[in-house]
Amino acid sequence: MQTAIFSHDEAVSLIHCAVYPNTSADPSIAEIGVVVGLLDMNDEVELIVKFQSSVSQYTKSELISQFVIES
Numbered sequence: 001m002q003t004a005i006f007s008h009d010e011a012v013s014l015i016h017c018a019v020y021p022n023t024s025a026d027p028s029i030a031e032i033g034v035v036v037g038l039l040d041m042n043d044e045v046e047l048i049v050k051f052q053s054s055v056s057q058y059t060k061s062e063l064i065s066q067f068v069i070e071s
Contacts, residue, residue, distance in 0.1 A: 006045040006060045011038040019049055019067040033067075 006014075014035045020027035033049040039057055040046075046057045063069070 004059075004061045006038070006047065008038075008040070008045060011045045011047055014047060014069065014071070018070040019063070020070070022066060022068050 015037065017035050018032055019035065020032045024031055030052045033051040033056075035047050036050045036055075037048040038045055039048060044059060046059050047063060048055060048057050049063075058066070
């Protein structure tokens with residue numbers, strides 16, 4: 001069973017992975033993001049994802065519920 005919080009090792013292993021919305025069977029280039037870093041705030045690790053036009057940060061539960069992770 002996975003926990004709802006990224007461990008540092010798990011987060012680091014996802015750097016450079018592509019993500020796209022789980023609602024998109026054939027995502028456009030604008031929908032695809034790349035995990036570019038991590039942020040450790042308030043005892044929770046969040047991933048930083050760079051999209052074509054924005055940068056966003058996600059907790060593990062947010063990322064898993066909204067995106068497919070291509071490793």
